[in-house]
Amino acid sequence: MTASNKQSKQKTQAVLLEAERQLALDQPSKALELYNQVLAGDEQQFDALIGCGRALTALRQYDFALAHFNFALGLQPQAAIAFHYRALAYHGSKHFDEALMDHQQALALNPNEISTYLNLANTLTEMDRFEEALEFYNGVIDMAPQYAIAYNNRGNLFLDQRMIEEALADYAQAAKLDPGQQKFRWNQSIMHILLGQYEQGWPLYEAGLGIQGFARGLRKQVPQPEWLGKQNVSGKRVLLYAEQGYGDTIQFCRYAKQVQALGAEVILEVQAPLVSLLQTINQGSTAQNEIKVVAQGQGFAEFDYHCPLLSLPMVFNTTLETVPAPIPYLHAQPSDHVLLEKPARPRIGLVWSGSTTHKNDHRRSLALAALAPLLALPYEFHCLQQEVRAADAELLGQLSAITLHQAQLKDFADTAALIAQMDLVISVDTSVAHLAGALGKPLWLLLPFVPDYRWLLDRTDTPWYPQAHLWRQPAVGDWNSVIAAMAKQLQHFPSPS
Structure with missing residues (x-):
C-alpha cells in the first residue's frame, strides 16, 4: 500500500468514526453528511452505505x-449487519412482514447478536403477536439480565395487552438498571398519567x-x-411554546389563561396552521389583556421567560380534579370556504384515520369500510x-353519504368553521378530535384497546373535554363491536348513554 493510499484510508476511517459518533449523539443529519463525504470518494464503501442507511432511518x-x-447487500449478500439495519428501516416504515424476514436472516447469519433478538421481539409486538414477542423478550432478558432496554420494551408489550402491573414493574426495572436513560422515566410518566396518577406522572413527564428530543420534542x-x-412572572413576558403535535397544542393551550392569571404577559408560539385558530382564545378579552399568538420559526424573541406547553400541567400541579376545562376555550369564526346550506338532517362530522407517520397509527386509525353501519x-x-x-379513496368516491371538504380546508380555522356546523363529531384520536373538544362540540371519540395516555383507562368520559363520550375497543383491533354499538346509539342521537 502506498503512503498516499494509506493516508486516504486513515482519513476515511476518521470520517467514519466521526459519523458514528454523531449518530450516537442523535445527530443523524450531521452523520449523513459525513457518510456521504466518504461515498463521494468511493460509492461502494460498505460501511458508509450502512451508515447512510442508519442515518436515513433515524431521519x-x-x-x-x-x-x-x-x-x-448487492456488494456483500451475506452481511448480517445489512439485514439487521434494513429490518429496522422496514420496521420504521411499518412493513413488518419484511422486517421480520430480515431479522430472521440476520440471526441466521449471526445468531449471537442480542440486539437482533430484541428488535425481532419489537417487530412481533407491532404485529400483535404477543406470545412470540414475549418469548423473545424473556429470552433476551435471560441472556442479558442487565440489559435495561429489554425490560423497557417488554413493558411496552405488557402495556399493549393492558397488563398494567407487569408494565409498571418492567419500566421501573429499566429505570433502576439505567437511571440516566430518559426514555425509561418517560415511559413511567406515561403509565402514571394513563392511570390518573397525575401527581407522580407530570414531574416524570419532563424526562x-x-x-435532541425523542418523545416530546426539543427544549428551546x-x-x-x-x-x-418557580419565579414570580407578574409583569413579565412568558413565551409558551408548542413542542409536540397539533392536537397537543390544542389540548394544552388552555393553560395560557392560567399563566396570564399570574400577572404575566403571555405569548403563544405555535405551529403556523394553528395561529388563526388559537387567536380565538382571546374572545371576550380586552385589547390590553390579549394573549399574543405567533408562528413557530418567526424568530420571536421579545420575552423574559419561556416554558413548553406540556410542562404546564406540572407547573400548576394538575390532578384529575383540577384539570382546567373552561369549554369552549377556542371558537369558530365564519368562513366562506366551508359555509354549508341549511341542513335537512342532523350533520355528523367524521374522522376515521390520522397521519400515517404517527407511531401508533396502525392501532388508532381504521378503514373507511368499517364505518358502513x-x-x-x-x-x-x-x-x-x-x-x-389510497386504500379508502376508491370507496369514498362511490359513497354519496359523505361530503368532502379537503380543498376548502386551508388551516385549522377553516376546520373549526366546518365543525361548528356539525351536530356531532365522530373521530379517532387525532387533532380534529381535540379541536372539536376545545370548541365544545359534542364529540364521540373512538379509542384503541390501549389508548393514548391522556384518555385514561375504562372511563367513558374525560376531564379534558367534559362533553365528549369515549368509545373504547374491548379487545385489540376490535373496531367492529365499537362501530356496531355506536350505530345502535346513533339511532337515538343526540344523547349518548
Whole structure:
C-alpha cells in the first residue's frame, strides 16, 4: 500500500468514526453528511452505505435508507449487519412482514447478536403477536439480565395487552438498571398519567423533553431562562411554546389563561396552521389583556421567560380534579370556504384515520369500510380530515353519504368553521378530535384497546373535554363491536348513554 493510499484510508476511517459518533449523539443529519463525504470518494464503501442507511432511518427517510441497504447487500449478500439495519428501516416504515424476514436472516447469519433478538421481539409486538414477542423478550432478558432496554420494551408489550402491573414493574426495572436513560422515566410518566396518577406522572413527564428530543420534542435553546413555576412572572413576558403535535397544542393551550392569571404577559408560539385558530382564545378579552399568538420559526424573541406547553400541567400541579376545562376555550369564526346550506338532517362530522407517520397509527386509525353501519343511517355525513388514504379513496368516491371538504380546508380555522356546523363529531384520536373538544362540540371519540395516555383507562368520559363520550375497543383491533354499538346509539342521537 502506498503512503498516499494509506493516508486516504486513515482519513476515511476518521470520517467514519466521526459519523458514528454523531449518530450516537442523535445527530443523524450531521452523520449523513459525513457518510456521504466518504461515498463521494468511493460509492461502494460498505460501511458508509450502512451508515447512510442508519442515518436515513433515524431521519425517517425510509425509502432512501432501504435503497442504501439494498446496494450494500448487492456488494456483500451475506452481511448480517445489512439485514439487521434494513429490518429496522422496514420496521420504521411499518412493513413488518419484511422486517421480520430480515431479522430472521440476520440471526441466521449471526445468531449471537442480542440486539437482533430484541428488535425481532419489537417487530412481533407491532404485529400483535404477543406470545412470540414475549418469548423473545424473556429470552433476551435471560441472556442479558442487565440489559435495561429489554425490560423497557417488554413493558411496552405488557402495556399493549393492558397488563398494567407487569408494565409498571418492567419500566421501573429499566429505570433502576439505567437511571440516566430518559426514555425509561418517560415511559413511567406515561403509565402514571394513563392511570390518573397525575401527581407522580407530570414531574416524570419532563424526562421526555431534551436538547435532541425523542418523545416530546426539543427544549428551546435561547438566552432567556426557562420558567417552570418557580419565579414570580407578574409583569413579565412568558413565551409558551408548542413542542409536540397539533392536537397537543390544542389540548394544552388552555393553560395560557392560567399563566396570564399570574400577572404575566403571555405569548403563544405555535405551529403556523394553528395561529388563526388559537387567536380565538382571546374572545371576550380586552385589547390590553390579549394573549399574543405567533408562528413557530418567526424568530420571536421579545420575552423574559419561556416554558413548553406540556410542562404546564406540572407547573400548576394538575390532578384529575383540577384539570382546567373552561369549554369552549377556542371558537369558530365564519368562513366562506366551508359555509354549508341549511341542513335537512342532523350533520355528523367524521374522522376515521390520522397521519400515517404517527407511531401508533396502525392501532388508532381504521378503514373507511368499517364505518358502513354508521353510513347506512339517515344522517348527513361530512369528512373533516384533509388526508384520505389510497386504500379508502376508491370507496369514498362511490359513497354519496359523505361530503368532502379537503380543498376548502386551508388551516385549522377553516376546520373549526366546518365543525361548528356539525351536530356531532365522530373521530379517532387525532387533532380534529381535540379541536372539536376545545370548541365544545359534542364529540364521540373512538379509542384503541390501549389508548393514548391522556384518555385514561375504562372511563367513558374525560376531564379534558367534559362533553365528549369515549368509545373504547374491548379487545385489540376490535373496531367492529365499537362501530356496531355506536350505530345502535346513533339511532337515538343526540344523547349518548
